[in-house]
Amino acid sequence: MSLVVIQKLERILNNFLDKNIIINDQTALNEYKTTVRQCMYISLVIILIIVIATCISIALMFYKGFFASVSFIIFRLLLNGFGKEAMELEKKARALDCANSDLEQQYQRISHTWVKKALPDF
Helix, strand or coil: HHHHHHHHEEEEEHHHHHHHEEEHHHHHHHHHHHHHHHHHHHHHHHHHHHHHHHHHHHHHHHCCCHHHHHHHHHHHHHHHHHHHHHHHHHHHHHHHHEHHHCCCCCCCCHHHHHHHHHCCCC
């Protein structure tokens, strides 16, 4: 389930990056806002999945022992492996050039929100 969510995140980022190599107008900035919103919400879903998986794993370890802890470690390694590509795409999306200082200022504020806050405020 979480791998599907990560793939969705990667698709959203790839679509944005394929269309935009520079933030050159308000339309591109609005697409960036939409992309960032979607990514932020998907990230919250991924965090929820990780928390639920951790709770299930703890319960299984209590009842089933070592096997459950190994399965959780494998799940986390898979999640980390698939998440690295999404993180690279996020970095690319946050490193685009802007056509003017006004767009740059808005772009940087949105990027800061993406990294530092849980929910979009733009």
